[in-house]
Amino acid sequence: MFPVSTYRVQLHKDFPLRMLRDMLPYLHRLGVTTVYASPVFEAVPGSTHGYDILNPHRINPELGTEEELADIARWLREHDMNWLQDIVPNHMSARPENPWLRDVLEKGPWSAYYTFFDINWQHPQHPNQLMLPLLDQPLRDTLAAGNLSLHLGQHGYFFQFHDHVLPVSFRAYADLVEQTVSRLSHEANQTIGQGLLQTARAFASLPPDQPLDAAKWEHFKDSLYSSVEQDAAIRQVAATVLEHYRTDTAASARLMDSQYFRLVHWQDSDKAMNYRRFFTVNDLMCLRTELQPTFDEYHRYIKSLYDRGLIQSLRVDHVDGLYNPKQYLERLRGVVGDDTYIIVEKILEPNEYLPADWFCQGTSGYDFLSLVNRLLINDRTADSLSEFYQQMHVMAYDFTEAVYRKKLFMLIHHMGGELDNLTGQLVELFPEYTPTDEMRVAYRQVLAYWLVSFPVYRLYLDETSLSDANAKALAQVFAEARAKAPESLGETFDDLRPLLSPEPHEATAKQMRFLMRTQQFTGPLMAKGVEDTAFYVYNRLISRNEVGDTPHVEENVNVNRFHAEMRKRQPHTMNTTATHDTKRGEDARLRINVLSELPDEWRERVLQWQDAAHRYRTEEGGKSMPDPNDEYFIYQTLVGTYPLHTEPENEAYLPRLKDYLTKVMKEAKVHTSWSKPDEVYEGKVTGFVESLLADSDFLASFLPFVEKVARYGAVYSLVQVLIRLTAPGIPDTYQG
Numbered sequence: 001m002f003p004v005s006t007y008r009v010q011l012h013k014d015f016p017l018r019m020l021r022d023m024l025p026y027l028h029r030l031g032v033t034t035v036y037a038s039p040v041f042e043a044v045p046g047s048t049h050g051y052d053i054l055n056p057h058r059i060n061p062e063l064g065t066e067e068e069l070a071d072i073a074r075w076l077r078e079h080d081m082n083w084l085q086d087i088v089p090n091h092m093s094a095r096p097e098n099p100w101l102r103d104v105l106e107k108g109p110w111s112a113y114y115t116f117f118d119i120n121w122q123h124p125q126h127p128n129q130l131m132l133p134l135l136d137q138p139l140r141d142t143l144a145a146g147n148l149s150l151h152l153g154q155h156g157y158f159f160q161f162h163d164h165v166l167p168v169s170f171r172a173y174a175d176l177v178e179q180t181v182s183r184l185s186h187e188a189n190q191t192i193g194q195g196l197l198q199t200a201r202a203f204a205s206l207p208p209d210q211p212l213d214a215a216k217w218e219h220f221k222d223s224l225y226s227s228v229e230q231d232a233a234i235r236q237v238a239a240t241v242l243e244h245y246r247t248d249t250a251a252s253a254r255l256m257d258s259q260y261f262r263l264v265h266w267q268d269s270d271k272a273m274n275y276r277r278f279f280t281v282n283d284l285m286c287l288r289t290e291l292q293p294t295f296d297e298y299h300r301y302i303k304s305l306y307d308r309g310l311i312q313s314l315r316v317d318h319v320d321g322l323y324n325p326k327q328y329l330e331r332l333r334g335v336v337g338d339d340t341y342i343i344v345e346k347i348l349e350p351n352e353y354l355p356a357d358w359f360c361q362g363t364s365g366y367d368f369l370s371l372v373n374r375l376l377i378n379d380r381t382a383d384s385l386s387e388f389y390q391q392m393h394v395m396a397y398d399f400t401e402a403v404y405r406k407k408l409f410m411l412i413h414h415m416g417g418e419l420d421n422l423t424g425q426l427v428e429l430f431p432e433y434t435p436t437d438e439m440r441v442a443y444r445q446v447l448a449y450w451l452v453s454f455p456v457y458r459l460y461l462d463e464t465s466l467s468d469a470n471a472k473a474l475a476q477v478f479a480e481a482r483a484k485a486p487e488s489l490g491e492t493f494d495d496l497r498p499l500l501s502p503e504p505h506e507a508t509a510k511q512m513r514f515l516m517r518t519q520q521f522t523g524p525l526m527a528k529g530v531e532d533t534a535f536y537v538y539n540r541l542i543s544r545n546e547v548g549d550t551p552h553v554e555e556n557v558n559v560n561r562f563h564a565e566m567r568k569r570q571p572h573t574m575n576t577t578a579t580h581d582t583k584r585g586e587d588a589r590l591r592i593n594v595l596s597e598l599p600d601e602w603r604e605r606v607l608q609w610q611d612a613a614h615r616y617r618t619e620e621g622g623k624s625m626p627d628p629n630d631e632y633f634i635y636q637t638l639v640g641t642y643p644l645h646t647e648p649e650n651e652a653y654l655p656r657l658k659d660y661l662t663k664v665m666k667e668a669k670v671h672t673s674w675s676k677p678d679e680v681y682e683g684k685v686t687g688f689v690e691s692l693l694a695d696s697d698f699l700a701s702f703l704p705f706v707e708k709v710a711r712y713g714a715v716y717s718l719v720q721v722l723i724r725l726t727a728p729g730i731p732d733t734y735q736g
Contacts, residue, residue, distance in 0.1 A: 273417030362573020366548025
């Protein structure tokens with residue numbers, strides 16, 4: 001049964017399944033037919049979103065139990081309601097607590113999960129070692145400071161680094177056990193130790209083509225631990241060996257060299273990375289879901305929940321991260337059948353539509369959000385708002401150029417490892433010769449300009465052939481990249497044209513695999529460059545800076561255009577106007593939209609506020625704090641969020657506002673950032689806001705205006721709800 005309406009809930013430790021169960025009668029009275037739930041699988045402790053999954057085969061104990069989920073399923077069934085489950089096939093938590101990853105860290109190529117994660121085990125800097133960016137300083141300094149220590153526990157040898165527990169490579173056991181046995185003097189203990197050593201050496205000498213017997217390995221570790229715990233002499237000697245590694249930095253370094261992982265400084269991931277991350281999040285490691293064993297194992301518990309009737313529909317998170325989304329959806333249909341309701345999280349750019357051959361009912365609704373948002377903006381005032389923004393903040397380039405610059409910035413400064421990896425794969429397409437270092441640098445530069453020139457999140461290619469439409473799109477991207485790149489790269493562009501912009505009949509299967517691989521990175525690059533950077537520096541009308549919306553398309557949607565788009569809309573795609581990823585709440589966004597109806601009064605008020613605020617602005621080294629662009633952002637944010645029925649200084653508004661603005665400044669990456677924070681600038685800006693909201697002159701001008709805007713905004717909000725509930729598609733309500 002397909003949904004008639006959905007209600008999205010964000011489950012976490014403070015809103016678990018039992019609280020949702022109490023809420024179900026209310027949702028039923030609202031007319032909701034489908035509970036649309038954030039991921040319910042075991043995630044990192046304290047996770048507020050559930051996308052950092054540790055174990056996809058278990059309900060998150062912080063949310064409750066499978067029995068509680070089954071109880072909810074029974075109630076929903078009795079009331080003709082369903083459950084739509086958000087699943088995350090692209091990535092998992094990269095923390096060592098992840099049991100699949102922990103198995104890889106311990107057993108390397110002998111792990112059953114060795115190929116599950118998208119890891120380049122032949123990375124030139126750390127071959128056969130997974131880079132784990134957990135450290136806050138270089139490894140040698142960490143060892144010297146004694147912050148990484150070796151231990152022996154019930155599950156074998158492990159390293160402890162703060163709250164992280166990392167298993168020791170199974171092949172290192174032979175040396176560790178031998179050091180212990182060599183120190184034993186008692187004959188009986190020697191006999192025990194020699195038996196353990198013989199077993200450890202047998203495991204260490206396993207040939208690459210022979211599987212490791214997991215049960216026997218666990219039994220060996222149990223025997224080792226029991227022997228140490230049950231005999232004081234062995235325990236004392238084992239403790240001496242452990243202490244040796246804690247005090248001898250050189251010995252610890254040699255032991256670390258023999259592991260299947262390499263601990264590195266977390267900031268090193270901006271320059272080198274040998275696993276595919278979710279966007280630039282080190283803590284989320286991507287999966288190779290295109291491999292059938294990975295797909296089958298990841299979806300095993302999902303299939304069980306579906307087969308038992310605990311879930312009825314699916315939402316696929318970050319479908320653009322998958323190697324072949326069409327193939328994935330076909331396989332997913334094999335798990336849940338052809339009649340199951342499936343939607344995908346997908347951001348569509350203007351005039352872009354979901355591929356017609358995808359076996360799903362539609363998207364999670366960002367395209368609808370964009371259409372409605374643009375409908376509820378006065379398109380006749382676009383020029384006036386643009387002129388005033390230029391007056392407030394002189395920009396040498398428009399939003400399209402801002403996107404290009406920010407994508408290039410993110411790629412070079414924060415995704416350099418990903419760029420290097422793709423360059424290496426590009427070079428592998430030329431097996432007949434070894435390129436010089438200079439040529440490799442040129443390839444890297446061309447690839448960078450090509451990647452940032454994609455106007456959409458990604459193309460959907462196929463290994464078997466290149467369609468005329470995709471060939472045309474690649475040609476346009478190639479032409480755009482070459483036009484913007486330095487002329488000195490022209491010859492390299494010519495050399496790479498057959499690979500980056502092939503004719504349909506030219507592309508080989510190997511070339512197509514490379515092109516498909518690049519498309520797993522153009523999406524994250526777009527998201528980081530646009531949603532997480534450009535959206536915070538282009539502040540003409542910040543309600544347009546929204547996930548799924550397109551600030552560079554200044555013409556808004558009139559009623560006729562909206563109706564035309566609705567006629568083309570898939571009947572079961574989702575209509576949403578807020579999600580867990582949107583930048584601001586619906587009501588705040590619509591208040592800001594009202595400014596498009598009052599451009600002259602808005603201009604007048606902002607100029608008044610600037611005059612009132614001059615005493616709180618700081619000038620240092622020729623730099624204003626806040627700068628004009630940030631100040632304009634602040635005024636729009638205050639209009640959108642200021643509470644009218646409580647005293648903000650007595651409530652949580654000001655602290656929340658200051659935290660939010662600090663995040664905004666870091667995301668903009670102009671004066672401060674997450675990796676290089678400028679606490680002076682951040683403090684001056686948050687202090688500016690605090691002083692402004694305590695200024696009677698400012699409030700005398702601000703309060704009447706925001707009250708007027710809020711009245712119109714309330715009407716806009718009701719209009720948006722009405723459209724969402726009645727337009728073609730499935731209306732989705734986000735947490736009320």
